[in-house]
Amino acid sequence: MSRRPVYPFTAIVGQEDMKDVLLLNVVNPAIGGVLIRGEKGTAKSTAVRALTELLPAREVVKGCPFHCSWNDNDRLCSSCQDSLAKGETLETETIPMRVVELPLCATEDRVAGTLDISHAINTGAKKFEPGILAEANGNILYVDEVNLLDDHIVDLLLDAAAMGMNFVEREGVSFSHPANFILIGTMNPEEGDLRPQLLDRFGLVVDVHGERDPVNRVDVVKRRIDFESRPDAFLEMYEEDQNRFREKLVEARDRMGDSEVNSEILEAAVEISLHLGVDGHRADLTLVKAAMAWAALNGKEKAGTEDVLKVARMALPHRMRRQPFEESKLDIRELDQWLQERFSS
Amino acid sequence: MVTGTIQLLRGVYPFPAVVGQDRVKRALLCASISDELKGVLITGPAGTAKSTVVRSLRSVVPSLRIKNLPLNVSEDRLIGGIDVDHAIKCGEKIFQPGILKEVDGGLLYMDEINLFEDRITQRVLDVMEGGENRVEREGVSGIHECSFALVGTMDPAEGALSSHLLDRFDICVEMDHILDRDSRMEVLRRRLTHEADPQGLAASHGNQMAELIEDIKEARERLPTVMVPDSLYETVSRLTMELGVQGHRGDLAMVRTSKALAALDRRDHVCLDDLHEAAKLCLQHRRRDPDDEKEEPGPSDPPRDDSDVPEQTEGSEWEPPSAPREEGGGGSEEVFSIGDPFVVIDYLKPSERRMDLGRRRGKRGSTGESAHPGRCTSFRIPRGDVTDIALVPTLRAAAPYQIQRRRQDMAIVLESSDFREKVRVSKNGTTLLFLVDASGSMGARKRMVAVKGTILSLLKDAYQKRDAVGLMAFRKDGAELMLPPTKSVDLAYGRLREMPTGGRTPLALGLSKAASLLSSDKMSKDDDLVMVIVSDGKANVPLEDGDAFADAMLMAERLSSLPIRFVVVDTGSGYPRIDRAQRLSKALGGTYFRLEDLNSERLARSIKMAVHG
Numbered sequence: 022m023s024r025r026p027v028y029p030f031t032a033i034v035g036q037e038d039m040k041d042v043l044l045l046n047v048v049n050p051a052i053g054g055v056l057i058r059g060e061k062g063t064a065k066s067t068a069v070r071a072l073t074e075l076l077p078a079r080e081v082v083k084g085c086p087f088h089c090s091w092n093d094n095d096r097l098c099s100s101c102q103d104s105l106a107k108g109e110t111l112e113t114e115t116i117p118m119r120v121v122e123l124p125l126c127a128t129e130d131r132v133a134g135t136l137d138i139s140h141a142i143n144t145g146a147k148k149f150e151p152g153i154l155a156e157a158n159g160n161i162l163y164v165d166e167v168n169l170l171d172d173h174i175v176d177l178l179l180d181a182a183a184m185g186m187n188f189v190e191r192e193g194v195s196f197s198h199p200a201n202f203i204l205i206g207t208m209n210p211e212e213g214d215l216r217p218q219l220l221d222r223f224g225l226v227v228d229v230h231g232e233r234d235p236v237n238r239v240d241v242v243k244r245r246i247d248f249e250s251r252p253d254a255f256l257e258m259y260e261e262d263q264n265r266f267r268e269k270l271v272e273a274r275d276r277m278g279d280s281e282v283n284s285e286i287l288e289a290a291v292e293i294s295l296h297l298g299v300d301g302h303r304a305d306l307t308l309v310k311a312a313m314a315w316a317a318l319n320g321k322e323k324a325g326t327e328d329v330l331k332v333a334r335m336a337l338p339h340r341m342r343r344q345p346f347e348e349s350k351l352d353i354r355e356l357d358q359w360l361q362e363r364f365s366s
Numbered sequence: 367m368v369t370g371t372i373q374l375l376r377g378v379y380p381f382p383a384v385v386g387q388d389r390v391k392r393a394l395l396c397a398s399i400s401d402e403l404k405g406v407l408i409t410g411p412a413g414t415a416k417s418t419v420v421r422s423l424r425s426v427v428p429s430l431r432i433k434n435l436p437l438n439v440s441e442d443r444l445i446g447g448i449d450v451d452h453a454i455k456c457g458e459k460i461f462q463p464g465i466l467k468e469v470d471g472g473l474l475y476m477d478e479i480n481l482f483e484d485r486i487t488q489r490v491l492d493v494m495e496g497g498e499n500r501v502e503r504e505g506v507s508g509i510h511e512c513s514f515a516l517v518g519t520m521d522p523a524e525g526a527l528s529s530h531l532l533d534r535f536d537i538c539v540e541m542d543h544i545l546d547r548d549s550r551m552e553v554l555r556r557r558l559t560h561e562a563d564p565q566g567l568a569a570s571h572g573n574q575m576a577e578l579i580e581d582i583k584e585a586r587e588r589l590p591t592v593m594v595p596d597s598l599y600e601t602v603s604r605l606t607m608e609l610g611v612q613g614h615r616g617d618l619a620m621v622r623t624s625k626a627l628a629a630l631d632r633r634d635h636v637c638l639d640d641l642h643e644a645a646k647l648c649l650q651h652r653r654r655d656p657d658d659e660k661e662e663p664g665p666s667d668p669p670r671d672d673s674d675v676p677e678q679t680e681g682s683e684w685e686p687p688s689a690p691r692e693e694g695g696g697g698s699e700e701v702f703s704i705g706d707p708f709v710v711i712d713y714l715k716p717s718e719r720r721m722d723l724g725r726r727r728g729k730r731g732s733t734g735e736s737a738h739p740g741r742c743t744s745f746r747i748p749r750g751d752v753t754d755i756a757l758v759p760t761l762r763a764a765a766p767y768q769i770q771r772r773r774q775d776m777a778i779v780l781e782s783s784d785f786r787e788k789v790r791v792s793k794n795g796t797t798l799l800f801l802v803d804a805s806g807s808m809g810a811r812k813r814m815v816a817v818k819g820t821i822l823s824l825l826k827d828a829y830q831k832r833d834a835v836g837l838m839a840f841r842k843d844g845a846e847l848m849l850p851p852t853k854s855v856d857l858a859y860g861r862l863r864e865m866p867t868g869g870r871t872p873l874a875l876g877l878s879k880a881a882s883l884l885s886s887d888k889m890s891k892d893d894d895l896v897m898v899i900v901s902d903g904k905a906n907v908p909l910e911d912g913d914a915f916a917d918a919m920l921m922a923e924r925l926s927s928l929p930i931r932f933v934v935v936d937t938g939s940g941y942p943r944i945d946r947a948q949r950l951s952k953a954l955g956g957t958y959f960r961l962e963d964l965n966s967e968r969l970a971r972s973i974k975m976a977v978h979g
Contacts, residue, residue: 051561096377129438136758143777146451176437176481183417183477188436190443190465192758193450213834213852218524221412282558284551291550300543301413305554 026252030071031262034241035232039068041315042225042335046161046203047075048273049314052307053224054204056167056215056339063229064241065207069120069163075267076118077274079159083112087155087198096185098198099149121157121202123164125171133177136192149196154187157202167206168213175219178204182222224307225335269318277317280324286312289329289364296359299340307336330360379422379560382574383567385553386544390419393537393647396626397515398427398473399585403536403622404494407479407527407651408519410541415553416519417477425568426578431472433465435490437481441503441744444486445493448504450765457769461508466490466499469514479518480525487527490516491534504762525830533612536619538651585629592625594636601638605645609653619648700809701866705819748787759786796833796894797851800824801880803901804841805871808937814867817900817937820961824898825858837861838883840876842869843907847883873905873950874917881925895930899956902938903946915946922953932956935964 033040042055057065081088087098097105104111123132134152141147153162154177162178164170170178181187187200204223208215232238248255290308297304311332316324337356384391390408397403408416424430435444442464449462465474474490476482493499494516501508518535520527532538544550559567568575599621606616624640631640745756764784771779800821808814828835835858836851848861877899884895905914909921925932934951936958938944951958 133438138757141758141761173438176478179478180437184434188434189438190436191438191440193442193447193762195443195465211857214856216524218412218521282555287551287554288547291547291554295545295547295550300411302415302544302550302553302557303413305550306557309554309558 026248026256027073028067028071028245028248029256029259029263030068030075031266032244032248032255032259033064033068033071034244035234035237036064036068036229038227038335039065039229042227043068043072043205044075044270044318045225045311045314045332045335046205047072047077047270048277048318049310050203052310052314053222053303054202054206055225055227055335056220056223057205057207057227057229058210059207059229060209060231063231065229066165069161069205069207072161073120074263075270076120076161077271078115078117080113080115081159083114085111086151088116088159089199090159090201096199096201099196118160120161120163120205121153123153123157123162123170123174125164125166125169127153127174129173129177130191132174133187133189133191134194134196134198135189136194147193149189149194151198154181154200154202155198158199160202162202162204164204164206166208166212167219168208168210168215175216179218179222220339221301221303223339224303225311225332226339227335228338272320273314273317276320276322277314280313280317280322282309282313283323285326286324286329289326292363293329293333293337293360296363297337297340297356301340304337304340308332311336326364330364333360377564378425378568379418379564380568380571380575381419381422381426382571382578383556383560384415384419384422385549385556386542387415387419388542389539389646390541392627392630392643393539394420394423394517395582395585395630396623396647397517397537398423398430399582399589399629400622400626401513401515403619403626404515405491405535405537406515406517407532407535407538408517408541409522409538410519411523412521414541414543416521416541420475420517420519423473426575427582428579431469433469433472433474435465435474435476435482437478439465439482439486441486441489445489445499445501445503446508447501448506448762448765450762453762453765454768457766459504459506459766461501461506463499463508463510466493466512466514467510470510470512471514473515473517476516476518478520478524480520480522480527484528484531487531491531495534504759505766532651533615535651536615537623537647539647540650581630584632585626588632588634589625589629592628592634592636594621594625598624598636598638598641601641605641606649606652609649611649611652616649616652620644623648700814700868701864702809702812702814702818704822704863705815705817744789745786746789748785752785752787754788756786756788760784796896797836797884798824798828798833798896798898799836799838799851799880799884801845801876801897801899801901802837802839802865803871803873803876803899803937804839804865804867804869805904805906806841806868807871807902807904809867813937813939816961818862818865820935820964821862821900822859823964825862836883837865838876838880839865840872840879841867843872843875845872845876845879847879850883870907871901871905871914872907873901873903873914874909874921875907877918877921877925878909881928881930884930885928896933897930898933898935899950899954900935900937900961901947901950902936902944903934903948903950904938904944905946918950919953922950926953926955934958936960 030040039057042057046052046055057069059065079088079090081090082097082101085098085101087101089097089101101111130152132153134155135150137148137150140150164178177187181200181202182204185199185201186197188197189195206215206223232241244255286309290305290312293308294302294304308329312328313324315332316322316328321328333356381391393406393408397406408420410416421432424432444465446462446464446467449460452458452460452462474494476487476490479487493512494514497511497513499508499510499512516535544553556567602617602620606620611617620641621636621644624636624644627640627643628634628636745759760780761778763786764778764780767781767784768778771781773779802817802821804814808817825835834851835849836847837849837858838845838847840846848865849858852858880897880899884897903915903918905918908914908917932951932954934947934954934956936947936951938947939961948958
């Protein structure tokens, strides 16, 4: 299969906030994905697809169709579990992490996986045919227009996201496999809301707008045309940038792995979520994780309050309201002001 | 069989490491030491560690098998069905048990229990209570004993569990909101430690876990010997009666829970404190609304005085006839606030209390079956031509006969008697268009406040059922689409708030515009279309010249043939009631409600009054 050229991440003009949240997730996948809100044609999809080129490689069980993580015994698919139970050793291979897209029209059986009909007819035996959730394991799951997703598909996503596993109990098939993915969604808020439960599953959120600076706007168009007319030359031009960027990310991931949680950021995170009156603890957790990733991305060994403040506007806007129809308790500007007053000393 | 049951020992969050949540923990411990206690429901907002605490139970009850029931479970896997492999190989039909067999003696966990299909939840609860699973399907019968504890978790914001399902749970507890700074930091610290170094966290709670494991073992042994003093039985029934608990499930659950609590506290006798604690666990979800209670003593009591919501129960019929309202095109325009929302009755299902005026079958939520859209939930033997074949059930039906049939080159031979078709249920295909009368008459006596409150309640209902909603208002000389049908109820809320009131009532025009919107190509053909008309029916702007109400009636008759369901909410108040809205509803072939009847609490109250007094 010939691969279509992917527009390089480093060639995207502006949209710094969106790039930041995406990179934070690459540095620390535990942040839990990102929801990108904004109008059409603001490079949302381009940016997500461009991430592919910057993603790290990962070690998985060789030959496993679900790409079970080799070092995560808690989350193995039914067949890898069986192999382990039989005392077999699992071999490993290294594969690149990638972006898996979930199209809006996907049906339940294709998302969760189903009975392999041809296998059933030919051999009379039941076999599980993996779906998109299987493909997404260990990868990025990208849903364009996530707010238009059918309700029962959303339920499947929530179910899988809750445990990082996909359980299928349908049509005589009983199977489970890991479905641990970074969820990235885009939406245009005018076309409908997202269920609060799904909203809460997104670690970070970012609002994007079209580029307003005329010079940049010209740049956007020029580069796009350049890329489309001579993709190879364009990619070559950015190769060096891309490589440098990749290195930076690898370093940041290493630094992230070494860093430790400190009381300063815990305290700041709790203080903020208490002020907002959020019930759950996901906001606090995301603040801490994202702050550490931000510090790592900027070459800092230890995250501090200022890093929590930086990520607060990404981790909180979608969590500031508890119930549908309840008026926002705070708007983001008020929050900014409060943060400054509270933490200026 | 181990498939599906994942081995999570290493990754299990240590039960004692869950910060706070004492009531939830006690409830789970009770259920894990007592085989008599079966259903535990835990409610709370997203991200409050509901699933974590349930799954962590394994760390202190190592022998416990937890089976996770996925949301999209199919009935054949849940209860069992024909053994296909055996059928093909031996030409025999034998029963192959499903998840309910696997979970026998263990714990069944239903996360987001309020989002499951009702049939599935109902079935699980039936089997849990009856202690056996009896299956008659696909030409096989099977029966097996089945004893398990059910734990469900849910976020009430995503929709409620109906009260008859709720009542089946012995225990229902709400997650505590942890608002104390130090505790919150501890939650974070432990969670992060668990993610980075699960063994480390488990080790630091090792002693506590070991102790708890011992305690649980001891309590299990002690439980059969725990006595309940006779006097306390009386206290139980007094308590349940005082709280207005219906049925006896509450009493039983209380006794069983208090015994478990006593056993956990190493006592051989149940004491009053146990009862108090048990009441908090077992009765919260069974008590009737406290407001309801107040009405209980005398049906003749005047209705509560809510200045915002004009009363229209039987009690207020003596109200003097309302003064004629100014109905000119008058410039007075006002934006009313939104009245208090309430829980709406199931107004789109043909209600048993009323004559069912709709010729079209209701298919709200998941009750309807339609030609093709929607997800397949079940299958049946086709009537007539098969257009929507259910492949897997068809193969299952054909399996036992493969040995006898001449297969020749074919892998499998199907005969027409094998065919099964899909039963589809469309869950989110409802579009509601609210056609709201915003004329001057609605502003009288702040009627609009109550109307807006009602619409808000209907919107909330629409959100939980995931309907698309649109908002159209008619007043003065036109009808304005304030919000095209969208899934964003937040937007609808905003528009509703801003909706001005004042002017005359072009009812016929409003009907016509709303109908043409719903019949336009933009609407999905597969959607269930509902027009909710909120008006008192007092039309005073004709389409051209003539009688405005006659125009509206004519229009209504014309619309009645459209594939749209109509619901008329009569906002009229005062006495004598003007029956225009009712006549309109009849002409539309719709369902008619009075504004007040939509409030589930109030409705219950007025029924009670009608029955008793």
